[in-house]
Amino acid sequence: MKDDTTHFALDALRAFITDALARLSLGEAHIPAVADTLLAGERDGGGSHGLFRLIMVARSIRAGQVNTNATPVARDIAPALVRVEAGGGFAPLAFRTGLPILVEKARACGIAALAVNDCAHFAALWPEVEAVARHGLVGLACTPSHAWVAPAGGRKPLFGTNPIAFGWPRPGKDPFVFDFATSAAARGEIELHRRAGKPLPEGWGIDSGGSPTTSPEAVLAGAMLPFGGHKGSNIAAMIELIAGPMIGDMTSAESLAMDGGAATAPRGGELILAIDPVRFAGEKAADRAQAAEALFQAITDQGARLPSLRRYAARRRSMTEGVEVPSRLIADIEALIG
């Protein structure tokens, strides 16, 4: 244990999180799903998607913007579509409710989609696509968030940070997984620069007049920018549409309006696709799975990284050695929850 961190074995950290959620009066059915999600984030590298997110969870519950006792209801709305009405509760239990149906439908139809509607998001999307990929299916997930990001060429916040995640099953190996925000940087990274009094890299955001700036304060009051210029902006727009209006749910602007400045978890929908490569590739499936392996090999052979390897390495380390959590974060959580 270092001075400024507190060591937890994973079981102990799960107990700490579970206790905190119980003290927050989160419904019994939701506690394991939310705890597993927070624990997985901390286990796989921590930072902004680990235990830190317990603060957003607590704030959302305290603000009364989350239904702590919502019972997710799955509806079979078409042969290849399942909708889970989350009833204003946190997303993880709703996703767990829909996953087995999504998997069954993908196997039966070849491709299927799960919409989680009216849920509160506080986590990364990789747990969803990794879960899909561990069933041998290709997974794609996305969600709007709060309207913080200006479209390329624009001046005002409109899109969410709109993450997209993708999972590819690998025979005998951990799935290939990526998960990233379609903003140039995460909002949390901008806040970290603000706290540290450091200027931002160029291209992260604009001020409220629409001019490029490296001031974290100016960007937080102005707008973040999408990654990759007009192309990234188009991807962000697509996510806004397909995980918002297409599934009968809110845009990021509507989510932020509902938040009303309370800094709660973004509210709205999430879209998860699952595709069965065996149904698609047929007798070529095994050979083509090897073609994908050759692609991964060619990536790492030239010194580039597979996006998921760092996460899996952190996971293996955490499972044997536990995790080091900033002691100040523990204190902040204790102070907040009381």
Added chain:
Amino acid sequence: MKDDTTHFALDALRAFITDALARLSLGEAHIPAVADTLLAGERDGGGSHGLFRLIMVARSIRAGQVNTNATPVARDIAPALVRVEAGGGFAPLAFRTGLPILVEKARACGIAALAVNDCAHFAALWPEVEAVARHGLVGLACTPSHAWVAPAGGRKPLFGTNPIAFGWPRPGKDPFVFDFATSAAARGEIELHRRAGKPLPEGWGIDSGGSPTTSPEAVLAGAMLPFGGHKGSNIAAMIELIAGPMIGDMTSAESLAMDGGAATAPRGGELILAIDPVRFAGEKAADRAQAAEALFQAITDQGARLPSLRRYAARRRSMTEGVEVPSRLIADIEALIG
């Protein structure tokens, strides 16, 4: 008519293209599909995806790498999947063969996918997603190409320029459509810089040693780079996987190996998804379609562009005024086809 351009009414240009394809001995069933695709590209803005592509079409036929008389065969491989075996022919006829089945399956199942396998690509992808969107469905299309693009952090060509296209149906309006290569720039743009003796913008490519360069020659001998750094590279990898191995088809590296330096059209598969927003959003569909319209309005209100508006404006102009084609391009085509 200007000195260096030749004016064509659209009907006359179609006749010119049709005649050229017949002289190239392209099979009768393929001629209208290929001609419509080339004509649509010229009509909607021309440039590298218009009549210019007739040169790639001619080269592919002359090299014997395209089956000019292939009959696409549609196979119903799962309730929500249709495969069209293109038999080594050009993609447009294969897509036309699969589209009605894709639409029917998307309406029946909520989501469906079309794989076009073993086809030769020479065109943009927006015609596919626009066609899907004009059926009231959300469309997504992607394809590998030739291995010209290094993964972010890498040094060697591996991914194709891997375009992605998206279409969203708008009530009473032209669909919202985008279509872009996941490379930082199109290969054609790099060749244009080379011909003009102009340096490239930074970030477009690396030399054969893996170092950043603005020399078009060095990039053409080295590797192009993906758009948007690691995030864009991940999107390119996803397209490589889902429109290659997932559908039982080739990667961009396998396609380039098959080309063997003949500069023919990339060979392989194409994936098109179609989703029925009415099945998904249910009774909220009309209200949510309006939420999407509000998003588009908020984009244009702040001075940003919708990606498809320029194309539709060019189309309307071309339909009344015809198009101006570089006379040298006409001469090049005549010389090539003879």
